[in-house]
Amino acid sequence: MNKYLDISPEVQKALAEGKPVVALESTIISHGMPYPKNVETAMLVEKTIRDNGAVPATIAIIGGRLKAGLSPEEIEHLGKSGRKVAKVSRRDLAAIVARGADGATTVTTTMIIAHMAGIKVFATGGIGGVHRGAETTMDISADLEELANTPVMVVCAGAKSILDLGLTLEYLETKGVPVIGYGTDELPAFYTRRSGFGVDYRVDTPAQLAAMFKAQQELGMKGGMLVTNPIPEQYAMDKEVIDAAIDRAVKESKEQGIHGKETTPFLLARVVELTGGDSLESNIRLVLNNAVVASKTAAELCK
Ligand code: PSU
Ligand code: MN
Numbered sequence: 001m002n003k004y005l006d007i008s009p010e011v012q013k014a015l016a017e018g019k020p021v022v023a024l025e026s027t028i029i030s031h032g033m034p035y036p037k038n039v040e041t042a043m044l045v046e047k048t049i050r051d052n053g054a055v056p057a058t059i060a061i062i063g064g065r066l067k068a069g070l071s072p073e074e075i076e077h078l079g080k081s082g083r084k085v086a087k088v089s090r091r092d093l094a095a096i097v098a099r100g101a102d103g104a105t106t107v108t109t110t111m112i113i114a115h116m117a118g119i120k121v122f123a124t125g126g127i128g129g130v131h132r133g134a135e136t137t138m139d140i141s142a143d144l145e146e147l148a149n150t151p152v153m154v155v156c157a158g159a160k161s162i163l164d165l166g167l168t169l170e171y172l173e174t175k176g177v178p179v180i181g182y183g184t185d186e187l188p189a190f191y192t193r194r195s196g197f198g199v200d201y202r203v204d205t206p207a208q209l210a211a212m213f214k215a216q217q218e219l220g221m222k223g224g225m226l227v228t229n230p231i232p233e234q235y236a237m238d239k240e241v242i243d244a245a246i247d248r249a250v251k252e253s254k255e256q257g258i259h260g261k262e263t264t265p266f267l268l269a270r271v272v273e274l275t276g277g278d279s280l281e282s283n284i285r286l287v288l289n290n291a292v293v294a295s296k297t298a299a300e301l302c303k
Helices: 009-016 037-051 072-084 090-099 107-117 142-149 165-174 206-218 239-255 260-274 278-302
Strands: 005-007 021-024 055-062 065-068 086-088 103-105 121-123 153-156 179-182 201-203 225-228
Touching: 005 009, 005 107, 009 021, 009 055, 021 037, 021 107, 021 278, 037 055, 037 072, 037 278, 055 072, 055 090, 055 107, 065 107, 086 090, 090 103, 090 107, 090 142, 103 107, 107 121, 107 142, 121 278, 142 165, 153 278, 179 206, 201 206, 206 225, 206 278, 239 260, 239 278, 260 278
Parallel strands: 005 065, 021 055, 021 121, 086 103, 121 153, 153 225, 179 201, 179 225
Antiparallel strands: 055 065, 055 103
């Protein structure tokens, strides 16, 4: 095992016994939602995974140690610290470890640590992607490169239209990342079930997802797989309302010169403020929905 990695006893036991484990990220806790809803949600996601027969492994960096499986106290600490905690992507990992600091893992670093620990399935809300205006800013999330290189299945609800969804799909195609629609032919747009863009393949059961992932692994291909699972109809937002909030948040971020790693957390927080918390409720519901699909798929992979 990697000398910087600590796997919690519960997760270690499940892995040793060949039981299903689902990885969870921590940037969604610290930078993706406000306190205390973020902590409540993180705990509820863990419970949902347990209720569906798998073991949750929330991933973060605590005191320079890579952690697969957090205690409730560690989750509370990250949630309460919020944006004061370092947001750790691939380029930040060595610095945070060497300094013995705390860090919240993005999709990228959660995939890296999950893979180190031997966890194959990861549930979250939304991934990073190609930002609007990337043709001049070159703001493209490292999440896309990680999906190209690290063999972990990421179950999300598509991507927020803070991103350019069309360019994000083009980038994933170039990098050889399969984009799967779970029960849909269309890429979901996080708060809404439809984006107007098609996915590469549609699957309708966890067994089919597991079969595809297994084939990819056994073919010796190095990358991951992106599963996009639409938000349940009853929690989806009104397209005009959410689009208006996102457009305004993107405009403000440009006016204020927000750039680099601050862009995504700024946009996430601003969208919640502008929609008076309605988007937060949708966000929570879709994460829980993804946790169910990830748990069932992890169980299929263990068969
Ligand atoms: N998009 C969301 N919610 C999130 C994130 C993105 O809808 O919480 C977080 C994830 O941790 C993701 C990261 O990996 O932001 C991407 O950041 P960046 O765009 O700076 O790569
Ligand atoms: Mn970026």
